[in-house]
Amino acid sequence: MPTRELASRIDRIVQLLQRVVIFAVLWWVIAEADPDGWLFGVPFVALAVVASLGLTPSRTWRIDPPGALKYAWYFVTQSFLGGIDVALRAIRPSLPLDPMIVRYRMRLAPEHARVLFADTVSLLPGTLSTGFEDDSLTLHVLDCELPIEQSLRDVEERVAGVFGLTLSSEGGDLRVCETLTGDECE
Amino acid sequence: MSVIIFGLASVLMLSVIAGLIRVERGPNPADRMLAAQLFGTTGVAILLLLAEAMEVPALRDVALVFALLAAMAAVAFVKRAWHPGPSEKGGGPS
Amino acid sequence: MTVSGWTFDILLVATLVWLAVRALAEIKLFKSIVLFIAFGLLVSLAWVRLSAPDIALAEAAIGAGITGALLLDAAGHMRGRAEPYPVSSDTEEAAGGEDDA
Amino acid sequence: MSQTDLYTLAGSALFVIGLYALITRPHLIHKVLALNISSAGVFFILVGIARRVVGPVPDPLPHAMVLTGIVVTVSATAYALALAKAIYTETGVAALDAGDIENEGDPGE
């Protein structure tokens, strides 16, 4: 199948160029736009690209720009709310906390999306990811009064949007765990 | 202006000192470790403020290095110093 | 030197000396290592205040990145010698915050 | 009393604190920490001296020496810790004064 081979080759070149651009911009910013820096910049950008390709060799996923922008806006506003929420809880004399451990069945399948999901969730109001178990993410929730399930579903949709993924119809539900390891969840 | 920024850097220093109380109290190794994580983030903020107040742009590079290594201690802690409990697969009792 | 600069310096130096004393006086191995890691981070800030950004950079990379990892690894290797790790829910320390809620 | 004096005095204090702990604390890791803190104290004094120069720029020579010192300290620390761990693996004890350690906690606990 020569066309497929060609497509994958083009894909690889596009991937390479993307990373070159990313790291070159990064160098440009870190070196504060000093044009003299490129003598070192070029080889080190190349090294960084090689390292990046070596560590994350074949990228089977791509980023969907509109989805990524949507995610970014959502992330900024929600992490802002998350910070305010936890700061207020921390300074209120009554210390309004009612934590619990929950387990959320993820509708996202690919690992990279799950990692982004877990990292994002930790910065949103009232949730902290504490580990994967099969298809579920175990979370610590600061206050069980918060609408956790809905916001988790929202985050998951935003994360899926970043990579242009479709969510599985299975999952997306939350169970409260009585025990620590989440063995017996309701 | 730099007077105010120095003052704010001192406030952040106080927040670091408050975090040290958590290191002292523990009670759990993880509690102490998370306070150490706090110093990384606060340290970045202090360095950025000092870069402005002392007019030394190179301090932003120090802040950059701090930020890059902020998770290092936590990773080393989880991977090397903390041993999984009895229930975890493959982990012997520690 | 401005007053607020002095405030910062005095806070920093006092914390440094206190951390050094505590890190060395502490019996619990892990705790003294965490105190030392905090000490290393603050030493880096002290270099900044001594207008030695060169040294601050090296200290930041080495103190935060490598010495800390080496020490934590050593602590993991010798664990239990100085501080028992809470491994089960009935360990008194593991319950967390029973006293300081 | 200047800002520099503050740091050189703190450096002297750190050196002495480290020295005292080096002598009195039996645990090898404490000794390594003590050495590190002492050397931080020495570095403070060196850089403090650099700032006593009246000119507009601090003397770069002590800075370069301290930089060298920091890197040497980390390699010494790594070596010392490797030795300490080897000692611990061989003997089950990680302290110089074995008499004090007999009573210490059981690692299996």
Add this chain to the structure above:
Amino acid sequence: MPKVTPTSPFAVRVAALAVCAAVGALLARAVLYIPETEQGLAPLIDANLEASGVTNAVTGVLLNFRGYDTLLEIAVLVLATIGVLSLGVKQTGTWAPLAAQADPVLSALARFLAPIMILVSGYLLWAGEHAPGGAFQAGSVLGAAGVLLALSGYARPVWVTRFALRAVISVGFIVFLATAVGAMLVGGTLLEYPRDYAKTLMLVVETLLTVSIGAILVSLFIASASPAEELRHRSRGEA
């Protein structure tokens, strides 16, 4: 849990306290009374900086004016590495299987940060010529990247053979020594670089030093850190 004896016997502590107090008092007095009129070496270094090939005085001192300090320092580093390697915490392949078990979040962090650390290390190397930065700082960041990878289970990529590792560890020292001796042979004294080539030579030496220091710091960590597998075995054996 039996009590740990915290310190040495009482008599030792008293004696140590006395000695340390005396040392401390002397030291404090000494640092407070260093005369301020001293000129220091700053003007001298300033005047000759142009000849060193760089504009950051600290880098100039490290690699040119007092190059032998740095040369001996890198020698100390190489020796320490040899020491740690020869202490022989087993250098088996136990690091490799870790990759499979590594937490996806942790491995994502390492894959994300390590290339950026390499880039920043290059930046610091470049910046060292005119601003704070230089081979040591760059090498430390590079080493930290390696330590992070090691912690995340990427300790030994297949292409790093032991020979290659040793070559990288020693290349900085060897080339530095070669330029130092070469400078002596060309004329002048040890480490006195010919003025016209100073900049190029320092660039080469610094780059190699960075790579060497990075490799040394990583091997110090990997060699002295016991693989997790071994820890697990140990804890099983103890129980």
Add this chain to the structure above:
Amino acid sequence: MIDAISIALIIVGALFFLAGSAGVLRFPDVYTRLHALTKADNLGLGFVVLGLSLRADSWVVVLKMLIIWALVIVAGATAGHLVAEAARTSHVVPWRRRS
């Protein structure tokens, strides 16, 4: 004017840092403390960066500070996840209001 806004933003940032430390001190267990640490401190740093950006000389410096902030966010989220996971797998019991 810009100076005033910038200082105000930095003050807000410092308040978040203080609130984060208050949380780390007052919250009852390691999980809740991790919440305080990851969320409040990252937001605090965001405000500090925002405040300093208003005073920055060039756009590149602003971008550089934003990159530093992004790195801290990634580090904070990952460290929070890892420490919480370590605590949970070691059976550190979460604090509950009831029971």
